[in-house]
Each structure stands twice: as C-alpha cells, then as structure tokens.
Amino acid sequence: MVNPILDPTGAAPAKSAGGRAPRRPLRGARVGLLDNTKHNAMLFLQEVGRLLVDEEGAREVSIVETKQNFSVPVDDEIVSRYRAAADLVVTGVGDCGSCSAAAVADGIAFEKAGLPAAVVLTDAFTTTGRMMAGVQGDPDYEWITTEHPMAALTADEVRDRARRLLPEIVRTLTEQAA
Amino acid sequence: MSAPDPDIAQEAIEYAYAQGWSDGLPLVPVSQPLLDRFLAETSRDPDEVIGHMPQVDREVTVRTAAINAAMAGCLPEYFPVVLAAWEGLMRERAAKGGGWQSTSGPAPLIVVNGPIRERLGLNSTGGVFGPGFRANATIPRAIGLIVRNAFGVRPHELEQATQGIPGRWAICFGENEEDSPWAPLAAELGTPGDAVTTTLLRTSEFVDNRHTQDPEQLLGDFADTIGRSGSWIFRHAQVGLVLCPEHAERLAAAGFDRRGVAEWLAERSGRTTAQLALAGKDHADERGVRFPRGDGDPDAFQRTIADPSSMLIAVAGARTAAISMVVRYFADWSGGAVPIEAPVAAAVAG
Numbered sequence: 001m002v003n004p005i006l007d008p009t010g011a012a013p014a015k016s017a018g019g020r021a022p023r024r025p026l027r028g029a030r031v032g033l034l035d036n037t038k039h040n041a042m043l044f045l046q047e048v049g050r051l052l053v054d055e056e057g058a059r060e061v062s063i064v065e066t067k068q069n070f071s072v073p074v075d076d077e078i079v080s081r082y083r084a085a086a087d088l089v090v091t092g093v094g095d096c097g098s099c100s101a102a103a104v105a106d107g108i109a110f111e112k113a114g115l116p117a118a119v120v121l122t123d124a125f126t127t128t129g130r131m132m133a134g135v136q137g138d139p140d141y142e143w144i145t146t147e148h149p150m151a152a153l154t155a156d157e158v159r160d161r162a163r164r165l166l167p168e169i170v171r172t173l174t175e176q177a178a
Numbered sequence: 179m180s181a182p183d184p185d186i187a188q189e190a191i192e193y194a195y196a197q198g199w200s201d202g203l204p205l206v207p208v209s210q211p212l213l214d215r216f217l218a219e220t221s222r223d224p225d226e227v228i229g230h231m232p233q234v235d236r237e238v239t240v241r242t243a244a245i246n247a248a249m250a251g252c253l254p255e256y257f258p259v260v261l262a263a264w265e266g267l268m269r270e271r272a273a274k275g276g277g278w279q280s281t282s283g284p285a286p287l288i289v290v291n292g293p294i295r296e297r298l299g300l301n302s303t304g305g306v307f308g309p310g311f312r313a314n315a316t317i318p319r320a321i322g323l324i325v326r327n328a329f330g331v332r333p334h335e336l337e338q339a340t341q342g343i344p345g346r347w348a349i350c351f352g353e354n355e356e357d358s359p360w361a362p363l364a365a366e367l368g369t370p371g372d373a374v375t376t377t378l379l380r381t382s383e384f385v386d387n388r389h390t391q392d393p394e395q396l397l398g399d400f401a402d403t404i405g406r407s408g409s410w411i412f413r414h415a416q417v418g419l420v421l422c423p424e425h426a427e428r429l430a431a432a433g434f435d436r437r438g439v440a441e442w443l444a445e446r447s448g449r450t451t452a453q454l455a456l457a458g459k460d461h462a463d464e465r466g467v468r469f470p471r472g473d474g475d476p477d478a479f480q481r482t483i484a485d486p487s488s489m490l491i492a493v494a495g496a497r498t499a500a501i502s503m504v505v506r507y508f509a510d511w512s513g514g515a516v517p518i519e520a521p522v523a524a525a526v527a528g
Contacts (some may be wrong), residue, residue: 005190005211008327010198010242015235039467071276072232098276098337102233128279131335135234135438151467 015137018112023176025085026052030062031132032086032115034078036070036103039151040158044120047162048090048169056170062086071098073105073136079113079125086114090095094143095150100125104143108136118172120165122148144168195247199327201319201347205249215254216244220261221522226263228261229268231329233276234336238264238328245328247320256298256313258376259517260320261289263350266376266516267321273507278331278377283339284378284508286321288350291364291493292372294518295352302352304496306420307345307382307503314350322347330349343381351494357423358493359430364515366436372518377418377490378508380409388500393432396425397442403504404447405482407454413462415482418490424500426493436484440486447483452476477488487513 024094031052042062049061064087065078082089089110094100107119121129124146133141146165153161190207194200206212217224217240224241231237237275240261241464267273267286277284292301301311331337339346355362365371387399400419409415419439421429429439451474454460460470483489489512497502 003211005193006208006213006245008208008242008245008323009330010236010328012236012330039469056511069275071279080226096276097281097336098233098279100280100338101336102276105233125338127334128336128338132234133331135336157439 015135017138018108021111021114023174026174027057029058029087029138030060030085030135031058032063032082032089032140033061034074034082034089034091034106035064036092036094036099037066037067038070038095038099038162040153041076041150042066043155043158044093044150044162045090047159048166051162051166052090052170055166064092070096071102073102074109079115081111082110083115086115088116088118090118090120090169091172093146093150094119094125094129095148096129097125101128104129104132104141105136108133108138108141116173119143119145120146120169121148122146124148128172142172144172149169154157183216183316186359194465196334198332199323200250201322203327208245208248208250212248213241213244216240216248216257217250219254219257220519222261222519228264229324232274232333234330236329238324242328243324246323247316249393250320251296251312251316252325253312254297254363255521256317256320258517258521259290259298259313259317262516262518263321263376264324265319266267266374266514267378269512269514269516270509271512272378272507273510275480277508278325278329279336279338280508281338282380282508283337283342283346284380285346286318286376287322287379287490287505288318288507289363289375289490289494290352290373291355291362291375291515291520292518294372300350300352302354302494302515303357306351306494306499307349308346310471313359315348318347318350328518332419343379344408345382349379349382352363353492354423354494354515357497359427360493361489363492367513369379369514369515369517372520373515375490375492375515377511380508382420383504383506384501385504386499386501393429393434396428397439398446400502400504401447404443405449407449407459409443409486409506410454411467412461413466413468414484416488416510418492418505418507419485419506419512420503421493422495422500422502423493423497425502436489439491440489441456443489444481444483444486445479448479448481448489450476451480453479454480
C-alpha cells in the first residue's frame with residue numbers, strides 16, 4: 001500500500017459571500033470615514049467627506065476612526081459602531097501589502113452588515129486585493145483604484161486626488177451593482 | 179540505507195510543486211510515518227493551534243507545522259526548535275501585524291542557544307549567515323513554508339514584498355557561546371539552556387572593522403551604520419547586532435557588557451535634523467512616518483534607537499576576521515527567549 005503525500009495547508013475555512021448592502025441616495029446620509037493609518041489617508045478621507053457633504057448633499061461626517069491595526073480587517077465591534085453612526089462608509093487608502101488586503105476585507109464586512117462602502121486602493125495592490133476578496137468568499141468584490149503612490153503626494157495633490165475620485169466614490173455608494 | 183527509486187522520488191517532488199506548496203526549491207514529500215516521527219519529538223497535542231492569522235482567519239496546528247518542517251528538509255529532532263522559533267515569532271507584534279504580507283519582505287532572525295546546537299549540528303561559527311548546514315537551512319525554511327502553506331501567504335498574492343530581503347527564510351544560527359565573552363543571549367534574557375531568540379529583520383548590514391583596537395572607534399563604526407537615513411521610516415528605527423567573536427572580545431576587554439554596548443550606541447547613533455532633511459526625513463510625529471517639514475533645529479541630533487533595552491546582541495561567526503552584522507528589525511523585538519522543549523524520551527526518563 002502506498003502512503004499518500006500529506007497536505008501542508010491545513011483546512012482553510014470556507015467563507016460565504018455576503019452580497020451588497022442596499023443603496024440609498026446620498027442626500028441626508030451620514031458619512032463614516034475609516035482611516036487605515038497610512039500616510040495621507042486621513043487627509044484624503046476628510047476631503048472626500050467634505051466633498052460628499054458640501055457638494056453631494058450628505059448630511060454630515062458622523063464618525064471618523066483610525067484603525068488600531070491597519071493590517072487586520074475590522075471586527076464586529078467596529079462594524080457595529082459604524083452601522084449605528086453612519087449610513088455609508090469610505091475607507092482606505094490601501095497602499096501597503098497588508099493594509100490593502102485588509103481594506104478590501106473591511107469593505108466586504110461593511111457591505112455584509114448593510115452599509116454601502118467605498119474602498120480605495122492604489123493600483124500597485126490590485127492582485128493582493130483580489131486575493132483577499134477570494135479569501136473573504138467574495139471574489140468579484142469591486143473597489144476603487146487610484147494611481148500609486150499616495151504616500152509621497154503633497155497635501156494639495158491629495159485633495160486633487162479626492163476630487164478626481166469623487167464621482168466614482170459617489171457611484172459606488174449609490175448605484176446598485178449590476 | 180538502500181538506494182531509493184529516483185524516478186518515484188522525482189514524481190513525488192513534482193507532485194508537491196504542482197500543488198503550489200514549494201518556495202521554489204524541491205520539497206521532501208511527507209507521508210504519515212515521517213509525520214509521526216516529527217510528532218513523537220514533542221509532547222504537544224497535534225491538534226493544538228499554535229498560530230492564528232487574523233488577516234485571513236487561518237490557523238496552524240502542531241501537526242500542520244510538523245508537515246511543513248518535514249517538507250522543508252528538517253530532521254524530526256529539529257522540530258522542537260521550529261516550534262520554539264514559531265512561538266517566539268508569534269510573540270512579535272510585527273509578525274501578527276501584517277509582517278508576512280509586508281512590502282518590506284522581512285525575514286525572521288533565529289538565534290539558538292544551549293547544548294542543542296551541538297546535538298543538531300547547528301552552525302554557530304564560520305558563515306552563520308550562509309548555507310552549508312542542514313539545521314541552519316531547514317529550520318527557517320520550515321517557518322517560511324508554514325507562512326506560505328498554513329496561512330496561505332504567497333509571493334505576488336497576499337505577500338507583497340517590493341524586493342524582500344536577502345536571506346529571507348534562511349537566517350538561523352547558534353550563538354557562538356564558546357567564543358563569546360558574555361553569558362549566552364537567552365540566559366541573559368532569563369531562559370538558560372536550550373532556547374530560541376527571534377524577531378523579524380528588515381535587513382543585515384556588515385561592519386568590517388579590523389584595523390583598530392580602540393573599542394570606541396569600533397562602536398563609532400557601528401553607530402555610523404545604525405544611523406544612516408535610508409533605513410528610517412518612522413520616528414525611530416530599531417536594530418540589533420550579531421557580533422563576531424573578535425569584536426565582542428574587544429568590547430568586553432574594555433569593560434562593555436551587552437547593556438553597555440546598547441547604551442553607547444543608543445546615545446550616539448543617529449543623524450542631525452539637517453542631515454535627515456537632505457533625505458526628506460527630518461520630521462516624524464510620535465506614531466507617524468518621517469517626512470520633510472523643514473522647520474526643525476538643523477543641528478538637533480535625532481537618535482535612531484529609542485530604547486537600548488530593545489537591542490538584541492548575539493555573538494556568532496568565526497574568529498577569522500573582525501566583521502559583524504548590524505541587524506535591522508522590521509519593527510521591534512519583544513525582548514524574550516523561548517525555551518526549546520527537551521527530547522520527549524529524556525523528559526519521561528528525567
């Protein structure tokens with residue numbers, strides 16, 4: 001009898017897709033921002049928040065938090081806080097190995113909890129984002145991609161970037177995926 | 179040993195490649211009898227979970243670690259060292275905080291103390307950072323395979339190293355206790371005997387200083403390497419030293435112990451704000467990255483090392499020349515050593 005070759009991976013738990021949160025108009029919405037600590041991320045998110053309120057009719061930026069650990073996806077407690085305080089979430093900016101993957105997982109977790117989410121990653125991390133979407137059981141999850149790098153931009157360039165991405169962020173937050 | 183069938187061996191090796199399990203080099207195909215020999219080297223339950231990666235919600239058990247260690251080419255008796263090294267890494271904030279996925283592509287530094295070095299043939303003298311010794315090569319490789327297979331962190335996928343560091347999954351050696359003027363590293367950390375000390379490295383940089391007897395000139399040479407701006411991204415940058423015996427002896431003869439070396443270097447390693455401004459790194463907030471702000475006192479001296487007690491100082495290498503290595507941490511070091519489980523049979527007898 002031949003001994004089989006043993007598998008070194010352990011059994012990976014299979015996760016199930018959670019789907020998308022229902023969309024709502026931006027008018028009157030409370031905006032949540034989740035900063036992943038990366039350089040320029042908070043400035044970018046605050047500018048997006050300001051534009052959503054000043055130009056897109058959102059009511060307010062109602063919750064702003066900075067992740068304690070940029071590499072680990074949000075837990076139920078954080079998701080609950082955002083669900084209680086906000087109607088939608090913008091998060092990022094994924095521009096490192098672990099934080100980009102985690103940001104994708106965050107978006108999937110928010111959507112699963114019923115919160116429309118816009119996740120921003122730089123284009124250097126598309127592959128790792130896609131891998132994480134698969135790990136989370138949602139391989140087709142869509143996020144917003146921007147040019148790498150973000151960390152070296154000046155404050156004005158970050159604000160320009162926020163304005164340029166605004167239409168896509170609005171579409172992501174308000175339009176039901178096809 | 180009877181001559182094995184090479185055709186069957188090749189088939190098994192290619193099978194393992196095809197599964198995506200390999201780090202690029204051939205793997206030892208693992209069968210249940212081989213796994214059993216590894217598990218017999220520890221009293222721990224094969225189902226015990228010894229690591230969880232929250233980023234992907236994956237776990238590693240003693241059994242899975244043993245399969246990977248066997249695949250890496252370890253002998254069964256190396257397995258307690260692999261387990262201790264793994265436990266040490268799991269204590270490191272950086273290993274749990276996204277280090278395996280990082281653009282830095284960090285490598286574990288694994289230093290082994292105690293009589294087990296001799297029993298396993300673990301090199302602690304000439305060429306400790308290089309190849310040539312089965313235990314030195316396969317123990318860190320086992321760690322890399324656990325990360326790859328049990329956690330599912332593979333290059334170009336969840337692992338995002340921009341370049342990675344030379345020696346990744348290959349830096350493991352015994353401390354050269356016999357030629358060290360000081361107590362064994364792990365013993366000084368409170369764990370005498372067989373023990374592993376480990377953290378994640380960002381790189382290693384040699385300091386060749388063999389034409390002076392002055393210990394402060396030697397330390398100044400280390401300080402210059404430690405203080406260079408390229409390695410700084412946060413307010414401070416943490417480092418250790420792997421001293422060759424000659425350097426360690428020169429320092430000990432001048433009255434330095436590990437603590438004295440660390441304090442001297444913490445005080446003098448760094449750059450002025452003006453020097454850092456040339457690299458666009460003159461300012462860092464308490465938790466943030468360095469960036470150009472241009473408003474600091476240009477003559478102010480900024481220290482590289484925040485806390486001298488964070489310096490891991492080991493002695494390894496041959497007596498052939500006065501060449502040491504500054505080892506630069508990926509993040510920080512938790513500052514402890516992990517005991518290596520005694521052989522199971524001996525534990526029962528004892």
